[in-house]
């Protein structure tokens with residue numbers, strides 16, 4: 001019978017143990033830092049009712065119209081794999097009544113995990129990718145917008161990244177957008193025939209989406225479009241100026257990009273993106289994005305509660321860390337490799353390996369009955385600092401042979417004294433390095 005081979009789905013990746021080790025380090029930095037800012041971790045389902053995403057991300061966004069992995073389950077419910085984290089968190093916020101008086105405000109959460117978008121795979125763009133994100137609910141303060149930006153910037157700096165740009169913009173409140181919408185339609189209408197068909201559809205439904213179009217013919221027209229910043233209501237101007245003043249206070253440099261709209265429809269007032277100019281990510285230069293969303297909680301049946309958040313793309317983050325030589329070190333090497341020679345050494349070598357592990361060391365041994373030479377090769381491959389050899393002659397004397405792989409020095413230690421001797425030996429070896 002012919003063997004079947006399988007490949008992973010397009011746009012997905014296998015993350016192998018050495019890489020997972022690095023991911024965990026990167027995630028640990030986020031956990032420690034976000035905890036310092038008062039954010040607790042939340043874990044919401046990977047799939048939700050389709051409506052959770054359709055309502056929040058907006059029915060004119062690519063994420064909803066083109067990229068959602070949606071399906072009908074066996075009970076004929078319309079479900080979708082989450083394309084982003086915010087909608088599920090808002091759903092959970094409402095469902096668990098996290099707006100209740102017993103909860104501290106702002107209510108702050110972070111999350112990390114896989115997201116799914118049916119996009120054309122390319123560098124930095126996958127169909128299953130991962131985000132580290134955060135959301136804070138229940139405060140309109142511009143200081144909270146700035147805290148979110150400061151937390152991402154701190155995080156990326158803690159990881160050792162350089163050459164990042166913080167781009168900010170304001171989409172204003174509903175009043176600002178109503179005024180801008182009309183001005184934008186008035187500007188775009190005369191160019192209707194030159195616009196891409198997607199943008200033609202969006203012009204009436206949601207003209208701001210046209211600003212986010214990737215089609216070259218649209219981009220040329222959009223470049224001359226009026227700026228939302230000229231249409232902000234007095235309240236939005238005040239918020240926008242306060243955000244800038246606070247960023248200045250914290251010495252966080254930023255650029256204003258008045259054409260930025262973001263790919264999801266739920267934002268108002270402050271939006272931001274963090275980009276790299278690193279060439280390896282030229283088509284996917286945005287490492288993180290976020291902003292304020294004032295209507296979502298209400299939309300999901302909760303009391304009117306503003307939210308603000310961001311998400312970082314982990315794959316892009318890792319590519320950038322690699323490009324800047326800042327990836328965390330690989331998994332640490334093995335401390336001890338136990339070489340066993342002959343059947344009679346099997347039990348003793350397993351016992352010794354376990355003793356070493358119980359002392360807190362990384363210990364490995366051979367399970368393939370290989371020759372001593374092959375086992376020493378394995379020891380080298382694992383980077384073992386010490387090799388312990390147990391064979392018939394050692395067993396007879398009640399000892400093990402201990403070799404320091406760096407110095408080449410070897411001596412015998414009584415099996416009974418191994419547990420007491422090892423910490424001293426390790427300490428001495430560390431000091432000698």
Ligand code: HAM
Nearest residue numbers: 084086124125126129286287288289290309310311313
């Ligand atoms: P987003 O801009 O759609 O925002 O995604 C955030 C980040 O996820 C992007 O900047 C990018 O790094 C990464 N990303 C997005 N799509 C892909 C993909 N196909 N492959 C690889 N990486 C990708 C959001 O998702 C919002 N929920 C952020 C937010 C939270 N806003 C408020 N709160």
